[in-house]
Amino acid sequence: MKITLLTGRTFDFGNDFDFDVKIVKSPLAKRLTLRIDDKNRRPVLTVPKYCSRAKALRFLQEHHDWIVNMLARLPQPQHFDDGSVFEFFGITYTVQHIVGQRGAKFENTVLKIGGDPEFLHRRVTDFLKQQALKKLSAMSVKKAKILGCRVSSVSIKDTKSRWGSCSTLGNINYNWRISMAPLDVIEYLVCHEVSHLKHPDHSAEFWQTVAGLCPSYEQSRHWLKVRGKTLYRYI
Ligand SMILES: [Zn+2]
Structure with a gap:
């Protein structure tokens, strides 16, 4: 050894x-x-x-x-190859490598991606991070609006210490791996972070706000605690 x-x-x-x-x-x-x-x-x-x-x-x-x-x-790390299947915002996709195609795009339940096969994993990950940012931004803005709050910025991070954070200035960060969680778990996390725009703490009032946006939040919170670490197989 x-x-x-x-x-x-x-x-x-x-x-x-x-x-x-x-x-x-x-x-x-x-x-x-x-x-x-x-x-x-x-x-x-x-x-x-x-x-x-x-x-x-x-x-x-x-x-x-x-x-x-x-x-x-430990769950085996997910390496994206031609034929890999993965869940993204609640939809199951299959990676399809297309020789000669430029860039990447979702088509129904297929992620079509071109380029050198050697760098496929990296390109799939980059594309998913980009898409995650778009989707999480839109979801955050929508949920914040319900609270009458404004999001200053949304970014995604590769952090391994937390799922999300929200600063007092309204800047929200998400761990991109949350995109692979079930949809209601993603929604809960978004509701959690935007609720911090009103309450910068985890007080009873904060949790009331979360519950108002996401009535079944406790289930999702539990999922994240118990199963969340399985999402770290996405490297
Ligand atoms: Zn929090």
């Missing part, structure tokens, strides 16, 4: 499975603990203040099988 710490140091244990480990030093931790960061697909080792490097490495080595198992259970 070869372990590469995020500091760049590598430790070789002479086994055939390699992975990167993020080390978190915590003065509050009482013992060594290991978890899997499923968004970044890597193990995270929390190390207490007084713990030797040798002990930490031994701990990792002892948990080798557990780590391999847990990493194997």
Whole structure:
């Protein structure tokens, strides 16, 4: 096993499975603990203040099988190829690579895309991000209008820490992967962010506003909490 710490140091244990480990030093931790960061697909080792490097490495080595198992259970990253099927704003599409075509377009339930097959994945992702921005902008403006509020700008981010955010100036950001969630979940997120135009907090009044826009929001919120991480397979 070869372990590469995020500091760049590598430790070789002479086994055939390699992975990167993020080390978190915590003065509050009482013992060594290991978890899997499923968004970044890597193990995270929390190390207490007084713990030797040798002990930490031994701990990792002892948990080798557990780590391999847990990493194997993560959803496989979605790589877009000719024939790939994916969900986008509640519609199931199939990627069709067309030699000689320029650009990309949706036609019924087919995403037709041209260009060099080698860069297909990247071009599909870029196209979907562009489309996501258009759709999320339109949805945000529409929902904000119901509240009598104005959206200053909408942008999409590749962040792995949150699904969306809304600044006091009315700038809304979305994680583009939300486009692959079920439609009612996307709608909930939009309602959530535009409700921040009225309430910059998560107060009871805020949740009342969300409920007014999206009566079944609790179900979608739950989906995002439990299933949301599966959307990180879109890389
Ligand atoms: Zn919020």
